[in-house]
Amino acid sequence: MRFNADLHIHGRFSAATSSDMYFPNLAKGAEQKGVQMVATGDCLHPEWLKEIRAMMEVDEGTFQQGGTNFILTTEVEAEKRVHHLLLFPSISSVEDFIERLGPLSARLEADGRPRLPLGGEELAQMALDTGAMIGPAHAFTPWTGMYAHFESLKGCYGELASKIPYLELGLSANSEYGDRIPELANLTFLTNSDAHSPQPVRVGREFNTIEAKDITFKELTMAIKRQKGRKFVRNIGLPPEEGKYNRSACSRCFAQYELDRALALRWKCVCGGSIKKGVRERAMELGGEVRHPSHRPEYFYMIPLGEIIAKAVGHSSPFTGKVNSIWQSLVDESGTEVEVLMKTPIERLTKTAGDAVANAILAFREGKITVLPGGGGKYGTVLLPGQEPAAVQKAPKGQKNLFDY
Template sequence: MYEDAQTLQRKIKSLDGLFIPAHVFTPFKSLYGKGVLASVTEVFDPYLIDGVEIGLSADTKMADSLKELHRYTLVSNSDAHSLPNIAREYQKIHGSAPTFTSLRKALYQEAGHYISANYGLHSLLGKYYTTTCAQCFTKKEGTTCTVCGASNWIKGVSERIQELMTATKQEHPKRPPYIHQVPLRFLPGLGPKTMNRLLNQFGTEMQILHHVSKDELIEVVNDKIASHIIAARNRTLSIIRGGGGRYGKVR
């Protein structure tokens, strides 16, 4: 059974729910990927949107290139396709309690509630960050693929946002910091056994990515891996862009 989007919005609101479009820039079936030509108003009632989830291949600065998104709180959340990736993207919320009511207030910055930081996959690593050949996944240069000669492209989020851009950087609203994360499994030389040693020692991947010092890391892993973790934290890693449904890679 199919229904139009605004009917769905009204039904959710009648049940006192929250309506947040997910991974809005991803190609194929997302809002800006295929759903609209230029504006959210082509699909949704903009007054019945409670927030916007930006997906793996974008960050809040990229999303704010669209002036119509300035009115919304931007959230970063993982899909639940696989257990290791659950909660890979998230936001830190300042509120009175871990409740649905507090979440609603944070989305509207009410009564001292607000989102204080977004944490998400480094956008360059996103599966759809850059435009890529649909046949052999070569990054686009020119009108036909330089490797296989095809001219069928999967448009990247970064290029799609450039097409839709309606706001300069000077016009961007003030947002919480967006913390770019490089999950441990993306780091060269860090396999399952090393991952388990790190988790056994420090508890969670987020603790390792954001808080554990290099000296502490070296007690568990070699200097090279420890340096990669610190470089990821400081955003100094060299990254090969993702696209076409394939994640990017750390060089």
């Protein structure tokens, strides 16, 4: 069987997350998206862990809510502010990990994504000792990505570098970026949403398609390690240009710079702000030619349906009532957002949502949507065929622009 999995989200106890982040809402969002396995996120947080325990455990380390299976995960911020993604096999493994953190007086209740006073190698050792898996989260992003601070896996995880089974690419990268770097050839690449709210425009905006026997943590582990025929068959994600750190750009005014110009300016923008190195530049700097290992699955681009509808009807945000009602009728008709984006025949889309929306979905399927790259913390801009950047960047008064989220 095949299922879709989103292995990195945050609950409402993490900073800057939606107050709607409850498991029933998350399960509903995932179901509407077409994702069957979702990360719990934040499993070291005492309150969130209580809510995890309240769900039904259908297999060790796999919890069910509605039609969605949740697995135990957390992101942590360790030495140099580097973010790591941990996957745990069981509640007892989580408890063991929390107990070992005791002497460090880490404030686990302060944030769903705790800060831990540990280096990469110490953290990896603790993960291994408790049966958990660990790898870098959004590995290429400035500030908190592993490659922002280290030149190699070994630089970050020391002697344990060979025990790192996966790397999360992050919204601004795809497998072309990762496969420039020879040391990553053996790792499984993860594409996850890092969602902070339960709406399907966020949950599952990146996910993985996995071939396995069941939707359980054990099967997921085998797929990550490519054992007994279990494997990742597809990475699905935003076009990397849509990510907010794709290009080198000023984090204050978002002006973008080519690498040589940024170097000449010593990473100081003409506005006085600082230029953050883009994920694209960082990947090219670290590696050479793109060489995909034979196990690397296809990377498939997906843009959230809400964003496509918003562009088609001329709204700057996917969260308006009109966009939502069109989205709802399409999903009601086809079952899931993934189905609408990939399979529903165009005549049926037209009948449900009208020509403009159906044509926009068709443009997406045919690869005719262009993206003006993001950078410096600002998301890229999605453009339908024939659209001008200025027209879509103008937000109506009093309404938050899509790219502020």
